[in-house]
Amino acid sequence: MKYLIVGPSWVGDMVMAQSLFIAIKQQQPDAVIDVLAPAWSGPILQRMPEVRRGIDMPLGHGELQLRTRRKIGQSLKAEGYDQAIVLPNSLKSALIPFWASIPVRTGWRGELRYGLLNDIRVLDKAQRPLMVDRFVALAYPKGAQTSDPLPKPALKVSANSVESVLRRHELHTGRPVLGLCPGAEFGPSKQWPARYYGEVAASMINAGWQVWLFGSEKDRTITNEVIGYLPGPQQAHCFNLAGKTSLAEAVDLLSVPSAVVSNDSGLMHIAAALSRPLVALYGSTTAAHTPPMSDNSQTLWLGLECSPCFKRECPLEHQNCMKKLNPDRVLAALSPQLDAASVIAKGHCTE
Incomplete structure (x- = not known):
């Protein structure tokens, strides 16, 4: 066929x-x-x-x-x-x-x-x-039962491509990497506050990690804002890749992080398809429709009375579905990755 x-x-x-x-x-x-x-x-x-x-x-x-x-x-x-x-x-x-x-x-x-x-x-x-x-x-005849469990997306990257893009962007893996994807093409209602991303980044850098910020050129405003919340010395361990990578390079680089935190976005689904440990943040949308399809992902969603609204901008103008999702919950979700990477991180922390 x-x-x-x-x-x-x-x-x-x-x-x-x-x-x-x-x-x-x-x-x-x-x-x-x-x-x-x-x-x-x-x-x-x-x-x-x-x-x-x-x-x-x-x-x-x-x-x-x-x-x-x-x-x-x-x-x-x-x-x-x-x-x-x-x-x-x-x-x-x-x-x-x-x-x-x-x-x-x-x-x-x-x-x-x-x-x-x-x-x-x-x-x-x-x-x-x-x-x-x-x-x-749609892969099956009309009325037929589909496979259970559903097959999961699984993108394949080559080690040579990853090494090449690491050199091209002068990145290293001496510290464990936290990938942050703070943008959302659909609209601002999907975006967790930049200040919260900054708090998570600061905590992880203090624990011996480095942070890579992913996104398109449109996301540079919010990624710059995230960096702005970091103390000066910590900014040396935060790399803003938004708008600097092609989609191919972003996919290859997203295969590297020991953990990823992302809004409900295309990059979130790429990270899941690369089997990265993932914390996915939902507000105006819901994982009941488009969850990350991986076994090592966690979804955080408050389930407020007004959500999911599926609007590009908060119709109530408060965006509580994201603002009330505090950074401590994300850091708690990241704690297994912190423990797993503690040996790698030991000796790299300069703060």
Whole structure:
């Protein structure tokens, strides 16, 4: 079987889509899987051994451009795909597989996609609250039971690539590394306060660790703010990588930390897929829908009456779902990693 997967448009969703690819391979080890997705997703797909290749989707999120979609679909006809699985729920996402004349076109019922999809599934959200379960279900015939437990995303990085990017950014591993991911592409409602990240960073540096701050160029404001909360001598052990790394480099570097603290974000899902010990912070969203899919992660969520609201900004303008989640709880969640790294850290603490 030869599959074309129409991939999602968010980093975290793309990571979770690997569970679908694994499920396909579990049933059909010789299956060929290509993924049509935005160009930025290339470094993630390249670290998924189940994927033969990523096909760049030149259109941005929300762009219709029927002529371009038809041209892409017609160009893919020669590949002879047996089945397409369309992960987004939009009508436009189903057009390319239709124009590629792929005989079986599978997806959840969405925006009037009858005809474009000929294997339409009706989603029971109560039965499948997890997004990753919704992805995996599409690997099976309609009505079939899915695998239990669900396959977990597992990105693969090479030791040579990691060493190369460490040298490129002049990073060392003499101290155990705490990775912090204080940004959130979705909006500020997902962001734990920078001051709290600063308190956690200060405590861990004082215990002999170093801190690497991850994020995009958009996150440099908050990562700079985190550093600003550190006493001067401690700042020498905090490295701001936001906006300085490509996504490929960020993935490789996220394989290094002995622990990661992150908002509900794409980087959180990458850290989980790299099996890093992870503390994931939820406020306006909930792990009941998009949890980190790893065995060594903890999720912290207060479950206030007003959450989850799933809004980009707090509609009540207080953001208590994050502000009342104090740093002591995060440090307590990190204590097993502190104990495990104590031998490494001993002798490196200069404060």
